[in-house]
Amino acid sequence: MAEHLQAVVFDLDGTLFDHRAAARTGATAFLTHLGLPASAPALGRWAAAEDEHFERWRSGEIGFAEQRRERLRTVLPALGHPLDLDDTAALDDLFADYLRRYRAAWRAFPGSRDLLDELRSRGYRLGLLTNGDAEQQCDKLARTGLSEAFDVVHASGRTGLQKPDERAFTGIARALGFAPSACLFVGDDPERDVAGARRAGMRGLLVDREATSPDAVRVAVLSALEPGRPVLFEA
Incomplete structure (x- = not known):
């Protein structure tokens, strides 16, 4: 790690x-x-x-x-x-x-819960940062079996902070108990997710679920957590 x-x-x-x-x-x-x-x-x-x-x-x-x-x-x-x-x-x-x-029709992407469980087993704390209505986003987590995977969940409808606002990223890092530099952010939007995370001092991983297999996403996340990797990845 x-x-x-x-x-x-x-x-x-x-x-x-x-x-x-x-x-x-x-x-x-x-x-x-x-x-x-x-x-x-x-x-x-x-x-x-x-x-x-x-x-x-x-x-x-x-x-x-x-x-x-x-x-x-x-x-x-x-x-x-x-x-x-x-x-x-x-x-x-x-x-x-x-x-x-x-x-x-709500479904998690294949491998999502397995990846979260693996990261937790490796000792990482896990956060979710989403733009959306808090009630609906939490309902998605509950219905797809992802709710219990996270230590902290921040939805913009509750916090009032929308990605790519740096404060959204620094806020969840603080809630997790770490500086932004100790966090990896994983998202599918180049500007709202990755660029916003980078401006806040996080490492960013851009994923494309339409073009990438679940195992490739898992490998990309684990690789991004290795020492010496650059700030921005794409998978």
Whole structure:
């Protein structure tokens, strides 16, 4: 074990939890239920609206419930499904139907829990740093069997600090009991995860779950913890 690295902090969506697959499955079932074609362009529109309006929430422009409503307003009329754009209760009920379908498809990436357990067995403390609503993110951990793996969980909806803000990284390092320089951060976003971690003084590992096998991710994490490795890795 590297002498100076004593904790590993993970991102959740796209790193340990397969959000894209769950969102695609949930959106397919949701659009089909509404009698709309779940075509590749329609699913692409849904994903783009999620990215756009989640970023608006992340930046503080709109609230969390409103970013959900905006996703419906952006996508459904364009696909031919009429909406009363001002009926927030109806929009919330409609989005709740999507959420049920999305939630039913929640899965951790293969090997995620095994990797966390191995790191703990090697003596590392483990943290989770995620941008998102705290209740939903903790629900993901519980339903995918990851809850008990972490010593500290920080969700931006509770802390008020969004990655790549350096304070989000220094805050979880402090909660783990270490300086940022004693922590490795593992995430799938080059700017929010790795660049943010590096600015805070952490070592960063960028992973691409779409192109990398579970064993390759495990090897990359363990390699990044070895002494003398550079600050930035990519796997």
